[in-house]
Amino acid sequence: MAGVSATGLGSGLDIGSIVSALVNAEKSPKTAALNADQAEATSKISAIGSLKSAISSFVDSLTNLGKAETFGGYSTKRSNFDYFTATASEAAAAGSYKIQVDQLAESQKLATGIVTDVTEALGSGSLGFTVDGDSFSVDIDGDDSLQDIVSKINEAEDNVGVTATIINGDAGAQLVLTSNETGTANNITVAATADLVGSKLDTLFNNMTEIQPAKQATVYIDGLLVTSNSNTLDNAITGVTLDLTDADPNETTTLTVSANTSKPKEAIDAFVEAYNEMMTTVKNLSSFNADTETGSVLQGDSTIRSIQSQFRTAISSMFDTGDGTMALTNFGISTTREGTLEVDSDKLDDALKNNAVGLTQFFTAEDTGFAARLSAIGESYTQTGGILDSRNESYERKLDRIADERERLDRKMAAYESRLTAQYNAMDLLVGQLNTQSSTIQARIDSLPGLVRNND
Missing domain, CATH: 1.20.1330 (f41 fragment of flagellin, N-terminal domain)
Known part of the structure; x- marks a missing residue:
């Protein structure tokens, strides 16, 4: 305001x-x-x-x-956490199971002979690989080295489950092939076709050595033997999945499945x-x-x-x-x-x-x-x-x-x-x-002749 x-x-x-x-x-x-x-x-x-x-x-x-x-659904409880994990679906049933993990499934590994220079050309030809009935192949150029072959195997779009790597040991380097899946069903078969018989491509890949055999998982559930190519057992117990993490045939784990x-x-x-x-x-x-x-x-x-x-x-x-x-x-x-x-x-x-x-x-x-x-x-x-x-x-x-x-x-x-x-x-x-007028009138009255002002 x-x-x-x-x-x-x-x-x-x-x-x-x-x-x-x-x-x-x-x-x-x-x-x-x-x-x-x-x-x-x-x-x-x-x-x-x-x-x-x-x-x-x-x-x-x-x-x-x-x-x-x-x-x-159901929940699971284990008496020992060292050998497997367990999850239960709605298809499970309440119960208790004694489980022994005798052996874990493992992948097969094959190794070539030793080379002293992984950048050396090995000769031209092709390599064929088969795993569980599926196959793929890679073409090898004349100037391809062991390093180049590793890249070609791993980058092949139709690779059916083989991983290649180079292990550098004291005596030299070896190319190692590992099956991506465990179990004996996933063994690797290698066939080298070299344009020149006796080339390093021929001798290295046609004479590979198995350095780790494939193994199946071996599990006893309530005394019954269960084998699997994988360390994940989906159907051994209805509605229960076991993921194996370690093995010891002398240890028994009690698995309890109960309503959640x-x-x-x-x-x-x-x-x-x-x-x-x-x-x-x-x-x-x-x-x-x-x-x-x-x-x-x-x-x-x-x-x-x-x-x-x-x-x-x-x-x-x-x-x-x-x-x-x-x-x-x-x-x-x-x-x-x-x-x-x-x-x-x-x-x-x-x-x-x-x-x-x-x-x-x-x-x-x-x-x-x-x-x-x-x-x-x-x-x-x-x-x-x-x-x-x-x-x-x-x-x-x-x-x-x-x-x-x-x-x-x-x-x-x-x-x-x-x-x-x-x-x-x-x-x-x-x-x-009004005040002004009053003052004016008073002044005029005061000025009249014969007026006697009383100041008392």
Whole structure:
């Protein structure tokens, strides 16, 4: 608001202070009302943000709870971690197995004779390689060295599983071929066709030495022999994959396969925790403090009542599991007097052990299952353009209206100030004129002849 500079020269009044006081008296109540409305709208926007965040976290907690794989499958436990790892699929069955890893599968290795210069040309021709019935070949130019041949073998697009390398020993260098796959089925056969019989290409590759024989993995499972070309055993135990890492025929490892309970319990605990946090947030935003006789920012709000009603109804509802209808209480999850959830671990463990199918269907049934139903309720409030967004936008519009009202009030008060200033200045001018006239009249009276002035 512009400052008032009138001094009241004619009347002696402080016109600026008078105008400011009158303007403030008119403006202050309206400003206070706008401030209160703005504070209320701002606090409700903040409260709705907190509410939306709590519901979103709850909906996120339902993601794993709604997946069938969370409740399926088996876990494995080993008495010794030195000889293999084990993973179990849904096709596995609970059981215990005694496993001895007698021998690991190994790849065959072949070596050429020794050469003293790996850059020396070996002669032209071709090399053919066969592994488990598949073959490929490389052409050798007359100036190709041992190094060049290594590159040609490894870079061949149709290479069927052979890796070449050079080993530099004290006596010289040797080219070593390694089968990429373990087991006796993957032995390497090499045939060198040299353009010149007796060339180094001919003598090196047609007289290769086996420096490491291929081996099959040998494992005893509950005394039964299992052999494999690979160190990964997929079918030795139904639904269980064994990855062999070491061997010792004198060591026995006990493998226990059991129904997986850790993942579903973690998912259920996360759901319960998120639900309780959400309901605590809802309660805090809508409660009334009897001691201070003040209500929370969303006390009595219809949206709050709707959220509480919808979730509590869903939490206590029965759901079809295919084997009949069940509720959370069937799995040891109950509602407390405060409206939160708590878990009876023993009852949940019993359900996971004896009613896994029903429990899985209860939580994961598409569209009609527990997780899907609660997710739909939560998303109706949190999705873009959803209920909470609409409420938030209404308060944002209210803040815009308050800002507009402040501008109108400022314009109105500026006009009011100008009008008062003009009125008081006019009054001041008139008083000044009257004072001047009074002084003039008094001076003329004083100048009349025969007038005796009484100075006492």
